[in-house]
Amino acid sequence: MAEPSAVVLLSGGMDSTTLLHAVCRTPGMERVYALSFAYGQKHSRELEMAAWQAKAAGVARHEIVDMAFFAGLTRGGSALTDPAIDVPALDTLTADQLQQPPTYVPNRNMILLSLAAAWTESLGAASVYYGAQAQDRYGYWDCTTEFVQRLNQVFSLNRGRGVTIRAPFAMMPKSDVVREGLQLGVDYAQTWSCYRGGTRPCGVCPTCVERQRAFAAAGVEDPLLKAENRNQESRNV
DSSP states (O other): OOOSEEEEEOOSSHHHHHHHHHHHTSTTOOEEEEEEEEOSOSOSHHHHHHHHHHHHHTOSEEEEEEOTHHHHHTTTTOTTTOTTSOOOOGGGOOHHHHHSOTTOOTTHHHHHHHHHHHHHHHHTOOEEEOOOOOOSSOOOGGGSHHHHHHHHHHHTTOSSSOOEEEOTTTTSOHHHHHHHHHHHTOOGGGOOOOTTOSSSOOSOSHHHHHHHHHHHHHTSOOHHHHHHHHHHHHHHO
16 A cells, blocks of 8 residues: 655755655655754755755655754764864775764764654654665665664554654665666756765765766766866866
8 A cells, every 4th residue: 555645854965865756756655744954064055955855846844953963962973063073085995984984973864763753653654765875885884774674673663653764775776876866857956965065066075976976877977067067168268
């Protein structure tokens, strides 16, 4: 039986944005809710993109939860929330760091998913859709299928209205996520992946490199880079 409603955890990056549009196109899905978090990350660009995509997808409601305090709690533990820690380039990471990079935010995903589950349960929905995706060269323990399975085991203890975490991209190459998004008509120019923020992607941080490789493997140019290349060409004329 089709789900009448669901919540999508939406960061504003390419994976969660693709998932949002895919869930919105699910046959029988009547209402989709989007949930984003300002958890003290170094920039707000991704949240701006999340708001744009939520409107474009026609969600029933989009909530952005203020968790600025989280940056203080995780200070010293993540390059994404501590101003004193620089976001590294992917090619500078050691083999050990690739297992758990400095861009990992301690226990962030479990906390965000728990809050998403609370909202989902309150809405009377049954599922939280989570855009976890298996990176090609580095990874996080809280983006794995094992993590999702074990979290669902905990949520299954609910004696009333249970909630299930669904991560359909968890075993997909990022290039396949891009291909699916292109079929759905996702405007990737209105997404943001770079950990460093700014006005254009840095091109060297872990998520920038993975994004570039995904578009290249899918045989298309990243529209964010395409716009920058056009601007550069016009400046050189």
